[in-house]
Amino acid sequence: DQQVKQNSPSLSVQEGRISILNCDYTNSMFDYFLWYKKYPAEGPTFLISISSIKDKNEDGRFTVFLNKSAKHLSLHIVPSQPGDSAVYFCAASEGRGGGADGLTFGKGTHLIIQP
């Protein structure tokens, strides 16, 4: 039973436009959510996170939105750049994530930025 779901295996977006990646979760005990970015042959790298007490967190071109009632979060990238082409993983934990519980990951969405 997947507790974190990313239903779009891939997404293609034109350079300069907005990329929106979606994630749904089923475990109501999750209270900390993260997005990781992964290039081929590399480990995942942390991108942005959000605590359940917030509904939005912004860092430069990246914004994460959390809708707790719908158990849904999304990552917005504006504007999209060629270097954003990668696999994006949504992850969740029941703790702060750092020094607390391990992460539960979705299957990932492969984002392709077209020139």
Next chain:
Amino acid sequence: EAGVAQSPRYKIIEKRQSVAFWCNPISGHATLYWYQQILGQGPKLLIQFQNNGVVDDSQLPKDRFSAERLKGVDSTLKIQPAKLEDSAVYLCASSGIESEAFFGQGTRLTVV
């Protein structure tokens, strides 16, 4: 700041053989994790250490997998005997107090 170091990068073994992976976390990080990523899936937590103690190993197949972090710094993950379905990338990660997990490059294991 040096990142999480893992070795080897790649390993090919025959089924029923044994294999070991090594991880050196970021200096000062008390928490160390081992994840298994099967092709097409997200990483799955196998075991979490806090210093040299095990916090969570509920998803570790203990009949064939073992892990240790004897001195609370580096860690080894062992598979004995390996099965075909163990083919995956094994990722090590570490985190400090109030920090996100930082991942190593992983070890790609192929069991033939």
